[in-house]
Amino acid sequence: MLYELRDVKRFYNDRCALSVDRLAMEGGKIYGLVGPNGSGKTTLLRILAFLDEPSEGQIIYKGSSVTSQNASLFRQEVTMLLQNARLLTRKVKDNVSYGLKLRGYDSKTVKTRVVEALEMVGLQPKDFLNRAWYELSGGEAQRVALAARLALRPDVLLLDEPTANVDKVSEALINQAVIKAKKEWKTTIIMVSHDLGWLYSTADEILSLWGGRIVHQGPENIIPGPWEKLENGLHCKRLRDGQKIYVSGAPSQSGVVSISPSEILLAEYPERTSARNLLYGFIREMAYCNGSQIRVTLSIGEISLVALITDEAARELKLSPGMNIYVVFKATAAKWL
Numbered sequence: 001m002l003y004e005l006r007d008v009k010r011f012y013n014d015r016c017a018l019s020v021d022r023l024a025m026e027g028g029k030i031y032g033l034v035g036p037n038g039s040g041k042t043t044l045l046r047i048l049a050f051l052d053e054p055s056e057g058q059i060i061y062k063g064s065s066v067t068s069q070n071a072s073l074f075r076q077e078v079t080m081l082l083q084n085a086r087l088l089t090r091k092v093k094d095n096v097s098y099g100l101k102l103r104g105y106d107s108k109t110v111k112t113r114v115v116e117a118l119e120m121v122g123l124q125p126k127d128f129l130n131r132a133w134y135e136l137s138g139g140e141a142q143r144v145a146l147a148a149r150l151a152l153r154p155d156v157l158l159l160d161e162p163t164a165n166v167d168k169v170s171e172a173l174i175n176q177a178v179i180k181a182k183k184e185w186k187t188t189i190i191m192v193s194h195d196l197g198w199l200y201s202t203a204d205e206i207l208s209l210w211g212g213r214i215v216h217q218g219p220e221n222i223i224p225g226p227w228e229k230l231e232n233g234l235h236c237k238r239l240r241d242g243q244k245i246y247v248s249g250a251p252s253q254s255g256v257v258s259i260s261p262s263e264i265l266l267a268e269y270p271e272r273t274s275a276r277n278l279l280y281g282f283i284r285e286m287a288y289c290n291g292s293q294i295r296v297t298l299s300i301g302e303i304s305l306v307a308l309i310t311d312e313a314a315r316e317l318k319l320s321p322g323m324n325i326y327v328v329f330k331a332t333a334a335k336w337l
């Protein structure tokens with residue numbers, strides 16, 4: 001296990017901003033943190049980055065209990081990028097190489113890593129290496145800040161709204177670079193993002209925070225709008241292939257709904273069902289998770305959904321990737337975010 005938190009609390013003055021009884025996080029995964037303003041997301045990120053100590057409780061990192069003595073050692077493996085990251089008032093190459101030099105890498109490795117990291121965030125090294133910090137757009141500056149972290153090939157990359165104030169091109173490049181870091185170096189990504197559609201479709205697990213507490217942990221499905229209001233009070237989304245998804249309840253401002261993977265049922269035949277949603281799609285991927293559960297990734301029209309089923313059910317239905325399948329869930333299973 002990469003992190004284990006036990007009875008961790010963080011107080012500011014007398015107010016408890018974070019209270020986590022138990023949290024286990026595995027290496028090599030993408031974790032998305034979601035929750036309203038003030039729910040404790042940044043507080044949790046700072047604690048996981050070892051930039052802040054909890055007021056109470058224990059953090060275990062790679063099997064060792066974290067103390068104020070050994071935190072600086074672990075900080076070498078973990079790096080955090082903020083919303084409007086500040087650059088050093090120097091050239092791009094000085095910014096990206098700074099952390100590597102601090103960690104004592106030789107000059108050849110520094111050069112290779114700097115070029116690699118700039119390419120990862122879509123900045124041509126020949127154009128950008130010698131640019132000064134003031135010759136960059138906001139999006140480019142944020143990409144340089146990310147490159148400086150990627151150059152370290154960190155074990156853990158923590159991101160606090162990294163794309164909140166950047167242009168669309170930079171946003172896409174930052175998102176791509178993050179996924180690449182996970183794939184190439186098995187970097188664990190722990191990330192807060194306003195782009196819920198992207199976060200929910202990319203993250204292996206979503207942690208939902210509310211009032212400083214983790215109220216839900218697990219994979220989630222996300223369905224963005226637009227939604228059409230129907231006369232019966234339901235809302236409907238039309239997929240490009242003509243299928244419709246129905247959800248109940250009053251829509252939220254984000255216009256995005258989430259459905260727990262355990263609420264999604266699979267059927268070989270189009271059964272008569274009381275559930276409002278009966279859709280047709282195919283199985284894209286199957287993987288074991290949590291012992292005897294299987295995570296089935298489904299493509300339905302242009303959207304992707306994950307269902308969690310037991311291996312016994314998967315055997316009975318003879319599920320396999322590529323197979324066509326019916327997907328059933330209630331309109332009430334969808335929660336507006």
Ligand SMILES: Nc1ncnc2c1ncn2[C@@H]1O[C@H](COP(=O)(O)OP(=O)(O)OP(=O)(O)O)[C@@H](O)[C@H]1O
Pocket residue numbers: 012013017035036037038039040041042043044
């Ligand atoms: N340095 C601080 N001193 C006092 N209170 C703080 C401090 N930092 C955070 N808080 C409080 O702790 C609570 C959690 O804040 P935190 O920044 O972790 O939330 P968040 O979920 O990241 O919010 P946002 O989405 O607005 O960034 C809030 O009530 C906030 O006001």
